[in-house]
Amino acid sequence: MTDARVAGVGLTHFGVHPERTSRDLFAEAGLAALDDAGVDREDVEAVHYGNFMGELSEHQGHQGPLAAEALGLDVPATRYESACASSGVALRQAVRDVRNGEADVVVVGGSERMNNLSTAESTEALAIAADDLYEVRAGMTFPGAYALMASAYFEAFGGSREDLAHIAVKNHANALGNDHAQYQREITVEDALDSPPVAEPLHLYDACPVTDGASAVVLVSEAYAAEHDVDADVAVTGTGQGGDNMALQDRDDMATSPAATDAAEEAYADAGVSPGDVDLAEVHDCFTIAEVLATESLGFFEHGEGVTAAREGVTTRDGDLPVNLSGGLKAKGHPVGATGTSQVAELTKLLRGDHVNSEHVADASTAVAHNAGGTVASAVVHVLEAVDDEEVGA
């Protein structure tokens, strides 16, 4: 088995681009990734593509071939849909295929266009990530679902709106200078606390925005990197996926996310690392409470301690374990199908030292990406490790 190496990454600006189609966004990110990789387009053997709501926002299914075509390719192309974890799931299969010798060069990424819809329409479209029969028809939307999870967490472990506000403030600060980020402005705890309620206890600044954008990653085998002298000093060394019941009502507990715990444990075992080895993480903070649940699922903190860690600054860029140095979904934005691979793109840049926040993690060698679907009925975790150049030829 060979490592899957990240040879190149590409991102569009994440923001409000209602006039741009998903395929147009993906062309920009995918071609940027190929350019960054310095890989011949002719060498690409497959495209793995994540998208969530194209059927509703663009009246478009069967997006695999369109994603390949956007990059000028007619190779086998597969579209994965796992709600907000769509491109994370695509990445998992791409990693497995490269590792197992099924392909030497693949492009994996995702794209989403949402701002061509009204806010009511995009909220309704996002709701298809929940159980239509048993949740959505009862009026559930995602702010409400995560509000239930936040309430359950507070009841089980304690915590307050102010604790969550620290996460929003941190992620906005991290996004400053990240040219790809939707929001590049600082906010204060007071701003967050004073923002209008969406679904108590969550207010506006607890939520990620509605975002258009795309991301892509070029994965290559070790052998290909060596043979073609491709700079690929970040390896995906661990992959894990977990699943859970779809509806919150069918879970034993709303204050934890066992699917993410399962995914993390599998990914750590796969990489041969433990949570203590992790230097930085990008986690799925669709709402501030989701970052708390994620950092606990990843084993960084005990259940109930994630909120304390956030309040005490452990996860800030100068803390012991920086989380969401990109700005996270909260400030970088959340173009649903693009989020999973955007996390890996940001982590790769952080590990390579060419990210605006790289200086804060100069000695980092191990990173984790956590991508979740719905109320974490799906979760995908990947471990990335910086590889010593000399090892490449070994």
Place this chain on the structure above:
Amino acid sequence: MTDARVAGVGLTHFGVHPERTSRDLFAEAGLAALDDAGVDREDVEAVHYGNFMGELSEHQGHQGPLAAEALGLDVPATRYESACASSGVALRQAVRDVRNGEADVVVVGGSERMNNLSTAESTEALAIAADDLYEVRAGMTFPGAYALMASAYFEAFGGSREDLAHIAVKNHANALGNDHAQYQREITVEDALDSPPVAEPLHLYDACPVTDGASAVVLVSEAYAAEHDVDADVAVTGTGQGGDNMALQDRDDMATSPAATDAAEEAYADAGVSPGDVDLAEVHDCFTIAEVLATESLGFFEHGEGVTAAREGVTTRDGDLPVNLSGGLKAKGHPVGATGTSQVAELTKLLRGDHVNSEHVADASTAVAHNAGGTVASAVVHVLEAVDDEEVGA
């Protein structure tokens, strides 16, 4: 590398079941497959699930966890969407994962519910498998697209409506006695020729119906089969996938399907067989002309000879190379996301000798499944081979 063995298969009735949800249909097929396999549900490590239009027909995305939940599982579950090739693509990744030791037991399948929509709605929903910007907005629907392909074929190679009628007649005859088939009644060439035009040269009996249904296959590794004494005498020995430009206008030629040719060549090479080794096939006959294109892409006949072979009865159940002994999409029905794995389910039963049409292929050992998306912008081909029991223990 281990073979991926088919341990069990399950199918619902294919037909008009507007009152049944996709998850309900999949539960029936998946549990039947597990029962047929005699595999403990606790041993299932992943669910790979194909669905095409759930967002439009059931306001439901994120269907992977729902598919797993329908089987009482909370394992990692991924939804693949590749238009009419959705579960074929899911199968490909499942086969690769089992072969490469990523899992010993997986369930792969698909489901589709369409008859809860009006005919106009389902026709429009099916159209999202074409290019929305450059085809659908110009008024294209799939009967029209395949009519263009049929016209191009007739112009390039000759052929007539009557030739195509033989395919409809054959597939209806094959469906007789197949309890899962939507249409279990014979038709004549005259019936087909006299049926109302849909898009010239295609008439009503050239088209598959709108179908609700589900299918599932349990794949196991050789080692698991041996250790647990699981009867798994059919192996998936070859897998191939091809891609093409999405829109017909961007193809060099509408009278051939190079994506299917690529998929077939890869699958044959993978299995170490040639088209001449194939004893029977299930191909993607969404329209009669599609069966012609498929049998040529699979290398059974030269380009332009598929229509002759159909006319001369080569592909009937008593011909040299029986095609669509299940009844095909034409008569068995085409619940889009379920079709790919339903082909493998039918072929498995045919090879095992427990299909109503098994007597016609008593000596068969090598079969091929051909599943296509859109106007064959995606294609997936799998080779199945009967395995001698004694080899299992070898």
